[in-house]
Amino acid sequence: MAAPDNLSTIASYVAHAEARDWDAFDQLLHPEVVYEIPQTRERLVGRERLRAFNTAYPGDWHLALAESYADDSGGTARLEWRLGVGETGTAIVFFRFDQVGLVTRITDWWPEPYEPPPGREHLIERW
Protein backbone atom coordinates (compact mmCIF):
# COMPACT_ATOMS: atom_id res chain seq x y z
CA MET A 1 0.00 0.00 0.00
CA ALA A 2 1.25 3.50 -0.80
CA ALA A 3 1.11 6.57 1.34
CA PRO A 4 -0.94 5.07 4.18
CA ASP A 5 -0.36 8.16 6.30
CA ASN A 6 -1.81 10.53 3.75
CA LEU A 7 -4.84 8.31 3.23
CA SER A 8 -5.25 8.15 6.98
CA THR A 9 -4.97 11.94 7.20
CA ILE A 10 -7.74 12.31 4.61
CA ALA A 11 -9.98 9.98 6.63
CA SER A 12 -9.20 11.91 9.82
CA TYR A 13 -9.86 15.24 8.08
CA VAL A 14 -13.37 14.15 7.22
CA ALA A 15 -14.03 12.47 10.58
CA HIS A 16 -12.83 15.44 12.62
CA ALA A 17 -14.85 17.89 10.53
CA GLU A 18 -17.96 15.73 10.91
CA ALA A 19 -17.31 15.57 14.69
CA ARG A 20 -16.60 19.33 14.87
CA ASP A 21 -13.37 18.38 16.64
CA TRP A 22 -11.50 21.43 15.42
CA ASP A 23 -8.49 20.92 17.71
CA ALA A 24 -7.85 17.50 16.21
CA PHE A 25 -8.64 18.89 12.76
CA ASP A 26 -6.05 21.64 13.18
CA GLN A 27 -3.37 19.13 14.05
CA LEU A 28 -3.64 17.71 10.54
CA LEU A 29 -2.90 21.09 8.97
CA HIS A 30 0.20 23.12 8.29
CA PRO A 31 -0.18 26.46 10.10
CA GLU A 32 -0.07 28.27 6.75
CA VAL A 33 -2.44 25.89 4.97
CA VAL A 34 -4.04 27.34 1.82
CA TYR A 35 -7.75 26.66 1.32
CA GLU A 36 -9.31 27.32 -2.08
CA ILE A 37 -12.66 27.03 -3.84
CA PRO A 38 -11.85 27.52 -7.54
CA GLN A 39 -15.50 27.66 -8.57
CA THR A 40 -16.01 30.88 -6.57
CA ARG A 41 -12.39 32.04 -6.80
CA GLU A 42 -12.17 32.08 -3.00
CA ARG A 43 -8.98 31.56 -1.02
CA LEU A 44 -7.87 31.84 2.57
CA VAL A 45 -4.52 31.21 4.23
CA GLY A 46 -3.88 29.82 7.70
CA ARG A 47 -5.59 27.29 9.91
CA GLU A 48 -7.03 29.98 12.24
CA ARG A 49 -8.93 31.48 9.32
CA LEU A 50 -9.97 28.05 8.12
CA ARG A 51 -11.34 27.24 11.55
CA ALA A 52 -13.27 30.51 11.56
CA PHE A 53 -14.61 29.69 8.10
CA ASN A 54 -15.60 26.15 9.06
CA THR A 55 -17.18 27.01 12.40
CA ALA A 56 -19.17 29.84 10.79
CA TYR A 57 -20.44 27.64 7.97
CA PRO A 58 -24.22 27.73 8.26
CA GLY A 59 -26.61 24.83 8.54
CA ASP A 60 -26.64 21.35 10.01
CA TRP A 61 -24.07 19.93 7.59
CA HIS A 62 -22.69 16.39 7.60
CA LEU A 63 -19.90 14.76 5.65
CA ALA A 64 -19.08 11.13 4.87
CA LEU A 65 -16.03 9.83 3.03
CA ALA A 66 -17.05 7.87 -0.08
CA GLU A 67 -13.63 7.13 -1.60
CA SER A 68 -10.09 8.46 -1.40
CA TYR A 69 -6.72 8.07 -3.10
CA ALA A 70 -3.31 9.45 -2.23
CA ASP A 71 0.35 9.30 -2.97
CA ASP A 72 3.34 10.69 -1.07
CA SER A 73 2.53 14.34 -1.79
CA GLY A 74 -1.16 14.63 -2.64
CA GLY A 75 -4.55 13.00 -2.67
CA THR A 76 -8.25 13.22 -3.37
CA ALA A 77 -11.45 12.48 -1.49
CA ARG A 78 -15.00 12.19 -2.71
CA LEU A 79 -17.44 13.15 0.02
CA GLU A 80 -21.16 12.76 0.29
CA TRP A 81 -22.59 15.79 2.08
CA ARG A 82 -25.96 16.23 3.69
CA LEU A 83 -27.56 19.47 4.83
CA GLY A 84 -30.33 19.09 7.37
CA VAL A 85 -32.73 16.26 6.60
CA GLY A 86 -33.17 16.65 2.86
CA GLU A 87 -30.44 18.21 0.78
CA THR A 88 -27.58 15.97 -0.33
CA GLY A 89 -24.73 16.17 -2.80
CA THR A 90 -21.11 15.43 -3.59
CA ALA A 91 -17.97 17.36 -2.72
CA ILE A 92 -14.53 16.55 -4.09
CA VAL A 93 -11.43 17.64 -2.21
CA PHE A 94 -7.84 17.67 -3.40
CA PHE A 95 -5.03 17.75 -0.84
CA ARG A 96 -1.34 18.55 -0.88
CA PHE A 97 0.89 17.25 1.92
CA ASP A 98 4.32 18.30 3.12
CA GLN A 99 7.11 15.86 3.91
CA VAL A 100 5.89 15.22 7.45
CA GLY A 101 2.32 14.65 6.29
CA LEU A 102 0.73 17.98 7.20
CA VAL A 103 -1.90 19.32 4.83
CA THR A 104 -0.51 22.36 3.00
CA ARG A 105 -3.31 22.90 0.49
CA ILE A 106 -7.01 22.03 0.34
CA THR A 107 -8.98 22.56 -2.85
CA ASP A 108 -12.74 22.09 -2.58
CA TRP A 109 -15.03 21.39 -5.52
CA TRP A 110 -18.81 21.54 -5.15
CA PRO A 111 -20.37 20.27 -8.38
CA GLU A 112 -24.04 21.16 -8.83
CA PRO A 113 -26.76 19.41 -10.84
CA TYR A 114 -27.43 20.78 -14.31
CA GLU A 115 -29.53 19.92 -17.34
CA PRO A 116 -27.69 18.07 -20.13
CA PRO A 117 -27.42 19.75 -23.52
CA PRO A 118 -29.91 18.48 -26.11
CA GLY A 119 -28.89 16.12 -28.90
CA ARG A 120 -27.45 13.14 -27.09
CA GLU A 121 -30.59 11.47 -25.78
CA HIS A 122 -30.15 8.61 -28.27
CA LEU A 123 -26.73 7.76 -26.79
CA ILE A 124 -27.19 8.13 -23.06
CA GLU A 125 -29.94 7.43 -20.54
CA ARG A 126 -30.99 9.42 -17.51
CA TRP A 127 -31.80 8.20 -14.03
Next chain:
Amino acid sequence: MAAPDNLSTIASYVAHAEARDWDAFDQLLHPEVVYEIPQTRERLVGRERLRAFNTAYPGDWHLALAESYADDSGGTARLEWRLGVGETGTAIVFFRFDQVGLVTRITDWWPEPYEPPPGREHLIERW
Protein backbone atom coordinates in the same frame (compact mmCIF):
# COMPACT_ATOMS: atom_id res chain seq x y z
CA MET B 1 4.84 3.27 -5.81
CA ALA B 2 1.34 1.83 -5.77
CA ALA B 3 -0.78 0.79 -8.69
CA PRO B 4 1.53 2.06 -11.43
CA ASP B 5 -0.58 0.38 -14.08
CA ASN B 6 -3.76 2.16 -13.06
CA LEU B 7 -2.01 5.52 -12.96
CA SER B 8 -0.58 4.77 -16.38
CA THR B 9 -4.04 3.83 -17.64
CA ILE B 10 -5.42 7.15 -16.42
CA ALA B 11 -2.65 9.02 -18.26
CA SER B 12 -3.32 6.99 -21.42
CA TYR B 13 -7.06 7.59 -21.14
CA VAL B 14 -6.50 11.34 -21.26
CA ALA B 15 -3.79 11.19 -23.94
CA HIS B 16 -5.81 8.93 -26.24
CA ALA B 17 -8.92 11.10 -25.85
CA GLU B 18 -6.93 14.24 -26.60
CA ALA B 19 -5.42 12.49 -29.68
CA ARG B 20 -8.87 11.15 -30.74
CA ASP B 21 -7.20 7.73 -30.91
CA TRP B 22 -10.41 5.86 -30.12
CA ASP B 23 -9.00 2.43 -30.96
CA ALA B 24 -6.27 2.84 -28.35
CA PHE B 25 -8.81 4.43 -25.99
CA ASP B 26 -11.13 1.42 -26.31
CA GLN B 27 -8.33 -0.96 -25.40
CA LEU B 28 -8.23 0.61 -21.93
CA LEU B 29 -11.91 -0.15 -21.32
CA HIS B 30 -13.90 -3.16 -20.28
CA PRO B 31 -16.43 -3.90 -23.06
CA GLU B 32 -19.28 -3.25 -20.62
CA VAL B 33 -17.77 -0.11 -19.10
CA VAL B 34 -20.28 2.14 -17.33
CA TYR B 35 -19.99 5.88 -17.95
CA GLU B 36 -21.86 8.28 -15.68
CA ILE B 37 -22.36 12.03 -15.20
CA PRO B 38 -24.05 12.32 -11.79
CA GLN B 39 -24.73 16.06 -12.19
CA THR B 40 -27.06 15.39 -15.13
CA ARG B 41 -28.06 11.89 -14.02
CA GLU B 42 -26.79 10.49 -17.33
CA ARG B 43 -25.45 6.97 -17.81
CA LEU B 44 -24.43 4.77 -20.71
CA VAL B 45 -23.12 1.22 -20.83
CA GLY B 46 -20.56 -0.22 -23.24
CA ARG B 47 -17.53 1.11 -25.03
CA GLU B 48 -19.30 1.29 -28.40
CA ARG B 49 -21.81 3.72 -26.93
CA LEU B 50 -19.07 5.62 -25.17
CA ARG B 51 -17.17 5.98 -28.43
CA ALA B 52 -20.32 7.27 -30.13
CA PHE B 53 -20.84 9.72 -27.27
CA ASN B 54 -17.22 10.92 -27.36
CA THR B 55 -16.94 11.23 -31.13
CA ALA B 56 -20.25 13.14 -31.27
CA TYR B 57 -19.20 15.57 -28.53
CA PRO B 58 -19.38 19.01 -30.13
CA GLY B 59 -16.65 21.62 -30.30
CA ASP B 60 -12.88 21.75 -30.54
CA TRP B 61 -12.28 20.30 -27.07
CA HIS B 62 -8.90 19.59 -25.50
CA LEU B 63 -7.92 17.83 -22.30
CA ALA B 64 -4.75 17.90 -20.21
CA LEU B 65 -4.01 15.82 -17.12
CA ALA B 66 -3.29 18.05 -14.11
CA GLU B 67 -2.96 15.43 -11.34
CA SER B 68 -3.97 11.84 -10.71
CA TYR B 69 -4.05 9.28 -7.93
CA ALA B 70 -4.88 5.58 -7.96
CA ASP B 71 -4.84 2.40 -5.98
CA ASP B 72 -5.34 -1.19 -7.06
CA SER B 73 -9.04 -0.81 -7.83
CA GLY B 74 -9.77 2.87 -8.44
CA GLY B 75 -8.41 6.31 -9.10
CA THR B 76 -9.05 9.97 -9.81
CA ALA B 77 -7.84 12.50 -12.35
CA ARG B 78 -8.16 16.26 -12.40
CA LEU B 79 -8.23 17.53 -15.98
CA GLU B 80 -7.94 21.00 -17.38
CA TRP B 81 -10.23 21.29 -20.39
CA ARG B 82 -10.27 23.89 -23.13
CA LEU B 83 -12.98 24.51 -25.69
CA GLY B 84 -11.84 26.38 -28.79
CA VAL B 85 -9.59 29.33 -28.05
CA GLY B 86 -11.27 30.83 -25.01
CA GLU B 87 -13.32 28.68 -22.70
CA THR B 88 -11.46 26.68 -20.02
CA GLY B 89 -12.37 24.73 -16.94
CA THR B 90 -11.78 21.72 -14.75
CA ALA B 91 -13.14 18.21 -15.02
CA ILE B 92 -12.70 15.54 -12.37
CA VAL B 93 -12.93 11.88 -13.31
CA PHE B 94 -13.21 8.87 -11.01
CA PHE B 95 -12.28 5.43 -12.33
CA ARG B 96 -12.86 1.86 -11.28
CA PHE B 97 -10.58 -0.89 -12.58
CA ASP B 98 -10.98 -4.64 -12.78
CA GLN B 99 -8.30 -7.10 -11.77
CA VAL B 100 -6.52 -6.96 -15.13
CA GLY B 101 -6.56 -3.16 -15.17
CA LEU B 102 -9.43 -2.49 -17.56
CA VAL B 103 -11.63 0.49 -16.77
CA THR B 104 -15.05 -0.74 -15.62
CA ARG B 105 -16.57 2.58 -14.51
CA ILE B 106 -15.96 6.23 -15.39
CA THR B 107 -17.66 8.99 -13.41
CA ASP B 108 -17.29 12.49 -14.82
CA TRP B 109 -17.75 15.67 -12.77
CA TRP B 110 -17.96 19.06 -14.46
CA PRO B 111 -17.94 21.74 -11.74
CA GLU B 112 -19.12 25.17 -12.88
CA PRO B 113 -18.29 28.61 -11.50
CA TYR B 114 -20.81 30.11 -9.07
CA GLU B 115 -21.14 33.14 -6.85
CA PRO B 116 -20.29 32.57 -3.17
CA PRO B 117 -23.02 33.09 -0.60
CA PRO B 118 -22.86 36.42 1.22
CA GLY B 119 -21.54 36.73 4.77
CA ARG B 120 -18.05 35.28 4.57
CA GLU B 121 -16.19 38.11 2.87
CA HIS B 122 -14.35 38.91 6.11
CA LEU B 123 -12.89 35.39 6.24
CA ILE B 124 -11.97 34.62 2.65
CA GLU B 125 -10.58 36.55 -0.30
CA ARG B 126 -11.45 36.26 -3.98
CA TRP B 127 -9.15 36.12 -6.97
